[in-house]
Amino acid sequence: MSASFAAVDSPHRLITPGPVLLVSVGDGSDDNVFSVAWSMALRKAPPMVAILSGKGHYSWDLMESTGEFGLSVPDASLAEAVLYCGRYSGRDVPDKFSAAGLTRAPARIIAAPLVQEAVGHLECRICHVVDMGYSSLLVASVVFAEAREDCFTEGSWDFSGGLRLIHHLGGDRFSVSSGVLGAD
Amino acid sequence: MSASFAAVDSPHRLITPGPVLLVSVGDGSDDNVFSVAWSMALRKAPPMVAILSGKGHYSWDLMESTGEFGLSVPDASLAEAVLYCGRYSGRDVPDKFSAAGLTRAPARIIAAPLVQEAVGHLECRICHVVDMGYSSLLVASVVFAEAREDCFTEGSWDFSGGLRLIHHLGGDRFSVSSGVLGAD
Numbered sequence: 001m002s003a004s005f006a007a008v009d010s011p012h013r014l015i016t017p018g019p020v021l022l023v024s025v026g027d028g029s030d031d032n033v034f035s036v037a038w039s040m041a042l043r044k045a046p047p048m049v050a051i052l053s054g055k056g057h058y059s060w061d062l063m064e065s066t067g068e069f070g071l072s073v074p075d076a077s078l079a080e081a082v083l084y085c086g087r088y089s090g091r092d093v094p095d096k097f098s099a100a101g102l103t104r105a106p107a108r109i110i111a112a113p114l115v116q117e118a119v120g121h122l123e124c125r126i127c128h129v130v131d132m133g134y135s136s137l138l139v140a141s142v143v144f145a146e147a148r149e150d151c152f153t154e155g156s157w158d159f160s161g162g163l164r165l166i167h168h169l170g171g172d173r174f175s176v177s178s179g180v181l182g183a184d
Numbered sequence: 185m186s187a188s189f190a191a192v193d194s195p196h197r198l199i200t201p202g203p204v205l206l207v208s209v210g211d212g213s214d215d216n217v218f219s220v221a222w223s224m225a226l227r228k229a230p231p232m233v234a235i236l237s238g239k240g241h242y243s244w245d246l247m248e249s250t251g252e253f254g255l256s257v258p259d260a261s262l263a264e265a266v267l268y269c270g271r272y273s274g275r276d277v278p279d280k281f282s283a284a285g286l287t288r289a290p291a292r293i294i295a296a297p298l299v300q301e302a303v304g305h306l307e308c309r310i311c312h313v314v315d316m317g318y319s320s321l322l323v324a325s326v327v328f329a330e331a332r333e334d335c336f337t338e339g340s341w342d343f344s345g346g347l348r349l350i351h352h353l354g355g356d357r358f359s360v361s362s363g364v365l366g367a368d
Contacts, residue, residue, distance in 0.1 A: 018202010
């Protein structure tokens with residue numbers, strides 16, 4: 001029943017197309033998950049990424065104390081869960097993974113759990129924080145990355161099996177990418 | 185023949201879905217245009233964005249001397265031009281706009297030209313630079329933004345007229361977003 005994942009040696013490729021992401025944090029006893037539309041790859045090797053996070057987020061303290069976060073790439077089947085994770089705070093929901101219908105998957109290196117239902121995972125360690133006022137830009141090293149074997153082939157997302165990635169338009173709306181330009 | 189643009193008061197919405205972007209630089213006498221797959225919105229109000237740029241780029245000196253750059257959002261019809269702008273340096277191409285088949289459109293506030301054929305424009309002033317080694321993360325204020333009226337309505341990209349945004353997968357491949365989740 002569980003999908004098969006393979007390690008990815010070009011983690012930037014997982015987020016370069018700009019899909020919305022689920023960010024997970026945890027220290028082994030407490031955890032949380034939230035969604036971000038604002039993220040980017042920063043370096044291929046050694047791989048680095050950045051996300052923006054509000055300092056008032058329930059997850060902030062866990063990110064600060066662990067220095068880590070996980071990124072999970074949802075496909076279109078998780079759109080409702082992504083909206084739930086963006087709408088409700090872990091402060092008000094005791095078990096946000098379960099409340100959002102998401103399953104914790106253990107990470108290889110970081111303490112935070114990942115989202116099992118996602119099609120890609122990146123394990124990240126924060127190495128630089130850019131103060132943006134209410135929020136901070138978290139620059140992080142990717143210490144491990146993997147993707148579902150049926151969705152990511154030859155270093156690139158593979159839409160031939162029906163993969164649909166979602167891109168945040170605003171509010172509760174996403175655009176969907178499901179094909180490659182120049183191919184059917 | 186020329187498309188009609190309207191000012192946008194939520195510039196972050198133009199790039200939140202993660203499309204590939206064309207970056208233009210210029211000081212009124214010299215100019216250049218290149219493509220970036222790595223960018224993100226950073227703040228809604230006042231609007232801020234970030235892009236990654238290599239320090240060895242031909243455009244680097246113009247960005248440094250002017251402190252400005254333009255962002256143009258291409259649709260799928262510009263995919264070849266985007267690839268051209270990513271493949272060739274302005275160092276080797278005297279007039280990269282023309283060579284890529286792109287038309288300069290005057291910006292409202294910055295000196296750099298914008299790409300007329302694009303569906304959205306953001307005029308940016310660099311306010312913070314994060315050193316990343318070979319490259320730098322350029323954090324910038326958006327001083328003006330506009331989008332084509334038939335492609336961006338009620339503060340969001342509007343795919344009902346056939347708009348297709350392109351997202352970089354790697355190499356010369358893009359995924360295409362052309363619809364909204366939950367709508368046809």
